[in-house]
Amino acid sequence: MCVCTVAGQSQKKKPLDGDLGTIHLGLKLGAKAGKKGVELSLNVRLDGAKNLGTDSNPDTLVKCYLLPDVKTKVKSVLCSSSRSPDWNDTLVFPKVSLADLSKAVLELTVSTPSRLGRSDTFGSARIGFTSAQVSDAATKTISWRDCTEGESAVWKQLLSGATDQWVDVTLPLRSVSQR
Numbered sequence: 001m002c003v004c005t006v007a008g009q010s011q012k013k014k015p016l017d018g019d020l021g022t023i024h025l026g027l028k029l030g031a032k033a034g035k036k037g038v039e040l041s042l043n044v045r046l047d048g049a050k051n052l053g054t055d056s057n058p059d060t061l062v063k064c065y066l067l068p069d070v071k072t073k074v075k076s077v078l079c080s081s082s083r084s085p086d087w088n089d090t091l092v093f094p095k096v097s098l099a100d101l102s103k104a105v106l107e108l109t110v111s112t113p114s115r116l117g118r119s120d121t122f123g124s125a126r127i128g129f130t131s132a133q134v135s136d137a138a139t140k141t142i143s144w145r146d147c148t149e150g151e152s153a154v155w156k157q158l159l160s161g162a163t164d165q166w167v168d169v170t171l172p173l174r175s176v177s178q179r
Helices: 149-160
Strands: 002-006 009-013 022-034 037-050 061-067 069-075 086-096 105-111 121-128 167-172
Touching: 022 105, 022 121, 022 149, 037 061, 037 105, 061 086, 069 086, 121 149, 121 167, 149 167
Parallel strands: none
Antiparallel strands: 002 009, 022 037, 022 167, 037 086, 061 069, 061 105, 105 121
């Protein structure tokens, strides 16, 4: 939350995009020999976040989804009491294909742990191709395909590069539309 002072009174308001903080991470396509040839995995190294848009020092974690399949959720370790958490955690999406990744979007959401079915979200980043870059009509106009140019450039670099090389990036957290 941002605190604004109006005529000597403090008022809390929801932070604007750009005030939500940043997330630093690395992405890598891992490759290993499998029963049916080479198997790829998507590795997400969560280094940390800076300046989360809150007045408190919350416990935080990152929930990652490989959209459109919301069942692919993986969570980071919990980082206690910090507006600039350091997770130093690596999450893995095993057995992925380049064809599937070219249609997918990686969503990273920084939030508090769920308590009684409720958690607070600080912001998200979505890494994938934008609607204009996708030729698949079925996923072209879906609301979760709202990646920014910067987020899209990271995905393009990941998918066009060599395996086992990290793509390091710092992205601004933002409010995202519903899945």
